[in-house]
Amino acid sequence: MQPDLFDNSSAVQPQILPLPDADVTYYPGWLSADQASVIKQQLEGELDWHQDTIKIYGKLVKIPRLQAWHGDPDAQYSYSGLSMTPAPWTTTLSDLRQQLAKQCQAAFNSVLANWYRHGQDSMGMHADDEPELGKHPVIASVTLGQARPFVLMHKQSKSKSKVMLEHGSLLVMKGTTQQFYQHGIAKTARQIDDRINLTYRYIHSSIKSNNA
């Protein structure tokens, strides 16, 4: 019999992060280590990976990671001057989407995949607050592979918190989190393995971003 990739009956208790003005829950072991490894391997071969170039202070630079954007055909997303047209759902991504919709009691119509190849790949501090994500977006973030610290910084007080996102974990950000916090993944000089992160989102295609 095929093992059930989404049997998360052995998941550890969720942890609500004690952050003012935010609603962030961490689910360690949301997928078992074996499930997460199988899914990671499938996604490595299956997704539309590419390295985008963005303009920073008028200079073109390659972003320090590979990315893929998949989702419903109308889920167009824009950030940092990049306008992304979704590639179609793969079976793996859409099975995960179903499980996440149940877990979060929320709908998702797209997913941004990031592949951090080594410690020099990173994600700068930012908020997922583009207008097309809506006022209080639910962002479901699944980690596959190398654990990396996820930094959250309050936009006003500048106070920082860290949560180590482990293989098979799920982090859910909702409510006013994007309004009050930035988040990111820092570079490290340590020799580390690669990591794939998936952030499931809902794009309101009738709302246009200023970045487009």
Ligand SMILES: O=C(O)CCC(=O)C(=O)O
């Ligand atoms: O890799 C991560 O955990 C962060 C991803 C992220 O910040 C994003 O997709 O907006």
